[in-house]
Amino acid sequence: MQVLEKDYWKKFDIWKDVEEYEWRNWKWQIANRFKSYEDIKNFLKLDKNQEKAFKITENIFHFGTTPYYLSLIKDFSDKNNPILKQILPSTKEIDPVSQIESFLDPFLEDEMSPVSGLTHRYPDRVLFRATNFCSVYCRHCMRKRMFLEDEKARTKEEYDAMFQYIKQNKQIKEVLISGGDPLTLPNSKIEYILKNLYQIDHIDVIRIGSRELVVNPYRFLDDDLLQLFDKYDKVWLVTHFNHPDEITNETKKIVKNILSTGTPVLNQTVLLKGINDDEKTIEQLMRDLLKSKIKPYYLFYCDPVKGVVHFRTDIFKGIEILEYLRGRLSGLGIPTYAVDLKDGLGKIPLVPDYIEEIEENHVIFRNYQNKKVKMIKS
Numbered sequence: 001m002q003v004l005e006k007d008y009w010k011k012f013d014i015w016k017d018v019e020e021y022e023w024r025n026w027k028w029q030i031a032n033r034f035k036s037y038e039d040i041k042n043f044l045k046l047d048k049n050q051e052k053a054f055k056i057t058e059n060i061f062h063f064g065t066t067p068y069y070l071s072l073i074k075d076f077s078d079k080n081n082p083i084l085k086q087i088l089p090s091t092k093e094i095d096p097v098s099q100i101e102s103f104l105d106p107f108l109e110d111e112m113s114p115v116s117g118l119t120h121r122y123p124d125r126v127l128f129r130a131t132n133f134c135s136v137y138c139r140h141c142m143r144k145r146m147f148l149e150d151e152k153a154r155t156k157e158e159y160d161a162m163f164q165y166i167k168q169n170k171q172i173k174e175v176l177i178s179g180g181d182p183l184t185l186p187n188s189k190i191e192y193i194l195k196n197l198y199q200i201d202h203i204d205v206i207r208i209g210s211r212e213l214v215v216n217p218y219r220f221l222d223d224d225l226l227q228l229f230d231k232y233d234k235v236w237l238v239t240h241f242n243h244p245d246e247i248t249n250e251t252k253k254i255v256k257n258i259l260s261t262g263t264p265v266l267n268q269t270v271l272l273k274g275i276n277d278d279e280k281t282i283e284q285l286m287r288d289l290l291k292s293k294i295k296p297y298y299l300f301y302c303d304p305v306k307g308v309v310h311f312r313t314d315i316f317k318g319i320e321i322l323e324y325l326r327g328r329l330s331g332l333g334i335p336t337y338a339v340d341l342k343d344g345l346g347k348i349p350l351v352p353d354y355i356e357e358i359e360e361n362h363v364i365f366r367n368y369q370n371k372k373v374k375m376i377k378s
C-alpha cells in the first residue's frame with residue numbers, strides 16, 4: 001500500500017499548480033487524461049523501443065491514462081514498474097509469435113449476444129456492456145477488441161432493447177454492467193440504467209464492474225453517484241486491483257464511502273507476467289485489499305486475447321500462488337483462481353489438490369504444511 005502525502009501531485013512539475021478541488025475531481029481526471037504519444041512523451045521520457053511500440057500500436061489499440069494513475073508510479077525509470085507495464089504499449093501486442101493462440105473474442109461475447117451490447121452466456125446472468133470508453137486503457141484488457149472501435153457509450157435505444165430482453169427472460173437474476181468502464185458515464189446515464197434494471201422484479205443483483213476505484217478513485221467522492229448506489233440497492237461493485245502499488249491510504253477512506261451506501265466491494269485480479277506473478281506480491285495485494293475492506297473475489301488466469309497473451313504466465317503458476325496463500329492468509333483473503341474457457345464455455349475454478357489418496361472407507365488429505373491425515377469418508 002502506498003502512503004500518499006497531502007498535495008502529493010504537486011511534486012510533479014506538470015501538476016504543481018493544480019489545486020486540490022481539481023485533482024480530487026473525477027471529471028478533471030478524465031478531462032486531463034494522457035491520450036497519445038504526444039501527450040506523454042515528455043512526461044515519461046520514452047526510449048526508442050517505447051516510442052516504436054506507440055507508433056506501431058497507435059492506430060490499433062487506444063492508449064489512455066489518468067494523471068492519478070500515473071502519479072502512483074514509484075520509479076519512472078524502472079521499465080518493469082507494474083503500473084507502467086499496465087498502460088504502456090508493447091511491440092509484443094502485434095507480434096505474431098508473441099500472440100500465437102490468441103483471439104479477438106475468445107469467449108464469443110459478440111456471438112452470444114441476443115441484443116447488441118448484451119451477452120447471455122449463463123442462464124441466470126447477462127453481461128450489459130454500457131460503453132466502450134475507459135479512463136485508463138489497460139494493455140491486458142480481455143475486451144481489447146473494443147479498443148478497435150470509437151470511444152462511445154451505447155444509445156438510449158440500445159439500452160432500451162437490452163432492458164426489454166432482460167424483462168422477457170425471467171430466468172435472468174443478475175446483470176453485470178461492464179464496458180468499457182460504466183462508471184465513466186455521467187450520473188444521469190448511470191441512473192437511467194440502474195433505475196430500469198432495479199424495476200425488473202426478477203433481477204436480484206446488479207453487479208458493476210469498474211476500474212475507477214483503481215485509476216480514478218475520486219469518482220466515489222461524488223455524492224450523487226453514492227446516492228444512486230444507496231437508492232438502487234441491488235448494486236455490488238467489483239473492482240480490479242492487480243498490484244499493491246495501486247492501493248493507497250486514500251483507497252481505504254474512499255471504500256468507506258462506498259460501503260456506507262450498503263454496496264459490497266469485491267476485487268478481481270488478473271495474473272500478469274512480470275507484474276504480479278509471484279507469491280509475495282499477491283499476498284501483499286490480498287492483505288492490502290482486506291485492510292481496505294475489499295473482498296478478494298477472483299484471481300484470473302490471463303485470457304487468450306489478441307494483443308494480451310504476452311502477459312500470460314504458466315497456467316499452474318496461479319495454483320502455486322494459492323498453495324502459498326493457504327495457511328498464511330485467512331480464507332477471507334484468498335480469491336478463487338479461475339480460467340475462462342474459450343468458445344464461451346464459462347469459468348472454471350482451479351484449486352490445489354489436497355487429496356493425497358482415496359481408499360475404500362477413508363480419504364488421505366494433506367494440509368498446507370504437507371502433513372497427512374486420514375479421515376473416514378462418510
Ligand code: SF4
Nearest residue numbers: 134137138141180211
Ligand atoms: S478499465 Fe477494464 S474494461 Fe477498461 S481497459 Fe481496463 S480492464 Fe479493460
